[in-house]
Structures are given as structure tokens and as C-alpha cells.
Amino acid sequence: MLHCLNSNASGSEMTVLERQRATIKWQHNNNHHQGYSSSSSPSPSSSSSISLVQVQSSSPACLAAGAWPKLDNNFLMGFTSSPSSGFPLPPPPPPTTSAASFDLNSAISRTSSCPLPSLAEGKETTTPNNKRKTDKFHNTKVVASDNDNKDKRVKVAAPNDSATVGKKGTQDCGDNSNKDNSKVSEVQNQKPDYIHVRARRGQATDSHSLAERVRREKISERMKFLQDLVPGCNKITGKAGMLDEIINYVQSLQRQVEFLSMKLAAVNPRLDFNMDDLFTREVFPACAASFPAIEMSPNMANPASYLHFNSSQQIDAGINPQDISLRRTISAPVSAPETFLDSSCFTQTLPSSTWEGDFQNLYSVAFDQARAASFPSQLFTGLLEPSNLKMEMEM
Amino acid sequence: MEGQAAKRRRVYSIEPKKVVEEAVFTRNYMNYLVPALMKIKAGKRSSHCCEIQNVVKHEVDMAMVFSAQGFAWSNALKANLQRYQNEHSSSSGGPIITSNNPSNSSSKSIKYVNKDIKGEEYEDGFINNNNNNNNNNSKLRCLRRLIPGGEDMCNEQMVEELESYISCLKMQVNVLQYLADKNC
Numbered sequence: 001m002l003h004c005l006n007s008n009a010s011g012s013e014m015t016v017l018e019r020q021r022a023t024i025k026w027q028h029n030n031n032h033h034q035g036y037s038s039s040s041s042p043s044p045s046s047s048s049s050i051s052l053v054q055v056q057s058s059s060p061a062c063l064a065a066g067a068w069p070k071l072d073n074n075f076l077m078g079f080t081s082s083p084s085s086g087f088p089l090p091p092p093p094p095p096t097t098s099a100a101s102f103d104l105n106s107a108i109s110r111t112s113s114c115p116l117p118s119l120a121e122g123k124e125t126t127t128p129n130n131k132r133k134t135d136k137f138h139n140t141k142v143v144a145s146d147n148d149n150k151d152k153r154v155k156v157a158a159p160n161d162s163a164t165v166g167k168k169g170t171q172d173c174g175d176n177s178n179k180d181n182s183k184v185s186e187v188q189n190q191k192p193d194y195i196h197v198r199a200r201r202g203q204a205t206d207s208h209s210l211a212e213r214v215r216r217e218k219i220s221e222r223m224k225f226l227q228d229l230v231p232g233c234n235k236i237t238g239k240a241g242m243l244d245e246i247i248n249y250v251q252s253l254q255r256q257v258e259f260l261s262m263k264l265a266a267v268n269p270r271l272d273f274n275m276d277d278l279f280t281r282e283v284f285p286a287c288a289a290s291f292p293a294i295e296m297s298p299n300m301a302n303p304a305s306y307l308h309f310n311s312s313q314q315i316d317a318g319i320n321p322q323d324i325s326l327r328r329t330i331s332a333p334v335s336a337p338e339t340f341l342d343s344s345c346f347t348q349t350l351p352s353s354t355w356e357g358d359f360q361n362l363y364s365v366a367f368d369q370a371r372a373a374s375f376p377s378q379l380f381t382g383l384l385e386p387s388n389l390k391m392e393m394e395m
Numbered sequence: 396m397e398g399q400a401a402k403r404r405r406v407y408s409i410e411p412k413k414v415v416e417e418a419v420f421t422r423n424y425m426n427y428l429v430p431a432l433m434k435i436k437a438g439k440r441s442s443h444c445c446e447i448q449n450v451v452k453h454e455v456d457m458a459m460v461f462s463a464q465g466f467a468w469s470n471a472l473k474a475n476l477q478r479y480q481n482e483h484s485s486s487s488g489g490p491i492i493t494s495n496n497p498s499n500s501s502s503k504s505i506k507y508v509n510k511d512i513k514g515e516e517y518e519d520g521f522i523n524n525n526n527n528n529n530n531n532n533s534k535l536r537c538l539r540r541l542i543p544g545g546e547d548m549c550n551e552q553m554v555e556e557l558e559s560y561i562s563c564l565k566m567q568v569n570v571l572q573y574l575a576d577k578n579c
Contacts, residue, residue: 215550219551222554226558226561240534243535244534247534249561250564264574268447
């Protein structure tokens with residue numbers, strides 16, 4: 001059921017030739033309106049993928065029955081993604097004005113009120129004539145999808161104002177436009193009335209199954225994010241394999257947490273957290289694993305200096321500024337000198353167990369002594385400057 | 396938490412995805428956990444080791460909740476912990492076995508297995524063919540048990556929550572590792 005937009009034209013007399021001419025005119029207009037369409041849809045696929053057909057119900061008299069199939073081919077050729085192919089689709093018409101320029105208006109019906117959403121996951125489709133579902137076109141924006149891929153297309157019912165053109169269409173356009181296996185174009189309009197979903201040939205048309213499809217594809221997208229999180233998931237492409245990996249990973253993480261908490265409980269009586277104020281202030285991203293690599297070399301470099309660590313004055317020599325910096329945030333407040341020592345203690349103990357035992361006692365001694373002393377804050381500031389840079393690099 | 400055999404309510408989040416930053420998480424976590432551990436150390440000198448373990452585990456989970464707020468799983472974890480707290484305080488008797496620990500996922504999962512099956516099949520009835528279907532279903536069920544509060548989530552939400560949950564778990568492991576190593 002097509003709506004005769006241009007009431008002037010006597011649709012019933014439309015010939016094929018006129019229709020063809022009209023399509024050429026559309027191409028012209030499409031080029032003219034290229035800016036329009038591209039502005040409305042910044043996605044790269046817009047030129048190829050915009051396929052607005054606003055088809056509304058109209059009087060059947062507008063269209064000769066026999067002319068429809070032919071029209072359909074011409075009409076739908078515009079869906080092809082190759083922009084060079086002269087996209088006969090009309091650009092979104094400004095309300096009722098552009099319609100007059102087309103002779104074919106009567107045959108190809110558009111709604112004047114709904115402009116294009118540049119949706120389409122830009123693939124081509126030439127809907128087989130026998131599968132055309134006119135009622136699905138009702139008041140929706142058609143999104144072309146890949147003919148090969150037998151995916152379903154999702155059309156979003158557009159609100160009647162033209163302001164929302166293309167705003168949301170670009171959301172998913174860019175992602176899938178160049179894929180061979182096109183995805184369903186799910187466009188969420190700003191004011192979604194409802195989502196029209198069109199079943200592909202051979203697929204179930206049940207609304208439930210279509211909705212399930214949409215959901216499933218959303219889930220697959222999410223799984224891709226998870227691939228980055230879970231180590232070792234990059235090579236796995238299957239959903240089942242990935243799920244396995246994820247499950248294993250989560251289980252292992254949880255077991256680790258349990259084990260570590262038990263360990264903490266075991267050493268609880270011996271907890272020594274006087275440097276806890278350090279952590280309450282600024283704690284680095286707990287790259288506990290990365291710390292050994294970073295700190296090992298500088299610390300090993302001057303173990304001897306630690307032995308002389310008897311007085312506070314030697315702190316600047318003994319404490320590796322990098323150690324401090326690694327535990328400090330960039331703008332480490334120098335108001336709490338003790339915490340610097342804390343950090344150094346931490347950093348010493350953190351990396352490895354080999355020399356940890358050596359220095360731990362040492363530092364506990366030094367720590368107490370250092371606490372008593374009051375350090376000039378400038379000292380630490382100076383120490384921190386270069387190490388901040390270093391820290392940033394390593395971070 | 397009562398599992399729902401029927402179709403789970405589908406929650407579509409329209410807010411932008413929330414990402415937990417590592418530094419922020421770590422700081423919050425330490426802020427919570429370290430004083431708590433000190434308190435444990437100071438308070439319960441003569442407690443049974445199991446009890447200490449439970450308490451420590453509890454605090455560990457609370458720290459997690461505290462550091463990663465705003466996620467469905469963290470809310471669920473918090474509810475679990477509070478329920479555990481109530482149970483714990485009510486029975487002030489002997490040591491509480493760790494298997495009752497609500498954060499132990501396997502224990503609470505058993506109850507919901509049967510209900511899961513029904514609900515799952517309804518939801519995922521259209522995934523691929525039957526073989527894949529069952530396979531994926533069981534895996535999703537497994538995942539659902541692993542994540543706190545997973546029983547109440549639909550598949551889509553669960554996958555979303557998984558992202559934040561996994562990253563928070565990773566950070567938590569880092570922090571705990573550091574703390575444990577420091578004191579061993």
C-alpha cells in the first residue's frame with residue numbers, strides 16, 4: 001500500500017520510462033543532498049547505506065499493479081552499498097517539496113515527515129519481490145542489510161520530526177558497514193517508539209525469535225569486550241571456547257582470592273601495618289607483580305648503602321628514590337616524611353623473598369629511627385622530581 | 396536470594412558503561428581492608444583460626460564491595476554479606492565453617508541449579524542448534540553461579556556485569572597478593 005505523495009501526478013499513467021527517468025533524477029538529488037545525508041550521518045557508510053524508504057500506506061490506485069515489480073527493482077537497487085552505482089534512492093525529502101520534482105512520486109512513496117535515519121548497516125539488499133513485506137515498511141526506516149548474510153534487519157520507527165535524522169543511525173553504522181557478514185543494524189533512536197525487526201528469508205518471523213536474535217547479538221558484542229579482559233582469549237573465536245575460558249578464569253581468580261585471604265588470616269597475628277597510612281593516602285595501581293621487575297635492579301645496585309643506614313641523614317642515600325616514587329603518586333605530599341620510609345620499606349619487601357629477609361629487619365630499624373627524625377621536606381621533593389618522571393614512564 | 400525460575404527480568408542499562416579504575420579501586424580497597432585487618436588482629440586474639448578466616452574473608456569481600464560500587468554484582472555481594480552477617484551474629488557460637496561463607500560461590504549455587512535449568516532453557520531456546528544450545532546454556536549457567544547475584548540477571552546483563560567483575564577480581568588479587576607477601 002503506497003501513499004501517493006504527489007497528488008498531482010496521475011500515478012496510474014506512470015510508465016516505466018518515466019519511472020526510470022525519475023530514478024535518475026533521484027540520483028541527481030541524491031548527489032545534491034549528499035551533504036545533507038553525510039551531515040546527518042557522519043558514518044562512512046552513510047553514502048552507501050542510507051536507504052530511506054518511507055513507504056506508507058497509500059491508495060493502491062497510485063500504482064499500476066504490473067509496474068510494481070519493476071519499480072521495486074529500480075527502487076531497491078538503491079540499496080546497493082556501492083556508492084558508484086547511482087543510488088536511486090531518494091534522499092530524505094524536505095517536507096513535501098522535493099516530491100514535486102519527481103515524476104515517480106506516485107509510484108515511490110515516501111512520507112514527507114520522516115527523514116532519513118542513516119542507519120543501515122550498509123549492505124545491499126535486493127529484496128526478492130516475493131518477499132517484500134509492505135506492511136513492514138509502514139512508518140519505518142528501512143535499513144539495508146547484506147543480502148548474502150541472511151541477517152535480519154532492524155528498522156527503528158522514527159519519530160515524526162526530522163530532527164532526529166541520522167543522529168542515532170550512525171551508532172551502529174560505522175561498526176558493521178564494512179563487514180562482509182553484516183550485522184543487524186540496531187538503531188536506538190532517541191525516542192524509540194519500537195524496534196521493527198525484519199526477518200530474513202528462511203528465518204522465523206516470530207517476534208520472540210527476532211527479539212532473541214537481537215539480544216544474542218548484543219551478547220556477542222559484549223563477549224568481545226570480555227576477550228580483552230580474559231588473558232588468552234584472543235585466539236579463541238568460538239563462543240563456547242570463550243565461555244570456557246571465562247569460566248576458568250573467574251574460578252581461578254576467586255580461588256586465588258580465597259587462598260590469599262586465608263593466608264592473610266594466617267599471618268594476621270604478625271600483621272605489621274604501621275605503614276598503613278601510606279596506603280590510605282595514595283596507593284599506586286597495585287602492580288604488585290610488576291614491582292619486582294622495576295625495583296629489583298635499583299635496589300640491588302646499592303645494597304651496601306642500606307647497611308649504613310643508621311641515621312636519618314642517610315636516608316637520601318639509602319633509599320632509592322625510585323622506590324619512593326613508585327609508591328607515590330605524582331604529587332606526593334611531602335608533609336608526611338614517614339610515609340616515604342614506609343614506602344621504601346614496602347618496596348623492599350615487595351619484590352622478592354630472596355633479599356627480603358635481609359632488608360626487612362634493616363628497614364624496620366631504620367624505619368624507627370627515621371621516624372624519630374624530622375626530615376626536611378625539600379629533600380624528598382628533590383628526590384621525587386626525577387623519579388616521578390620515571391614512574392610515569394613505567395606506569 | 397530466591398532464584399527465579401521464570402524468565403528473568405531483562406534489564407537494559409542505558410547508562411554509559413562504568414569502568415573501575417585501577418588506582419581508585421586499589422586505594423579504596425586498601426583503605427578499607429587494612430584497618431579492618433588491624434582491627435581483627437587487635438581484637439580477636441584467642442579466636443579459633445577458622446573464625447578468623449571467616450572474618451578475614453568477610454572483610455575481604457566487604458572491601459571489594461566498598462571499592463566497586465554501583466554494579467549489580469557488588470550490590471548482590473553486599474546483600475550476601477549482610478545476610479551472612481546477620482546469620483553470624485545470631486549464632487555467636489562456635490566457628491563457622493567456611494562453606495557457609497556466602498562468598499563461596501559453589502555452596503549457594505547448588506540450591507539454584509534446578510531452577511536455573513528451567514529458566515535458562517526458556518531464554519536461550521533459540522541459540523544455534525540443540526547441541527550448541529545445551530553446551531552454551533550450561534556454561535552460561537556456570538557463569539551465572541560464579542558472579543554474585545547472577546541468578547537474578549538475564550544473560551545480557553550478566554555479560555555486562557562480568558566485565559567489571561573480572562577486572563575488579565584481578566585488582567583484588569593484586570592487592571591481596573601484595574598484602575600477603577608483605578607479611579609473610
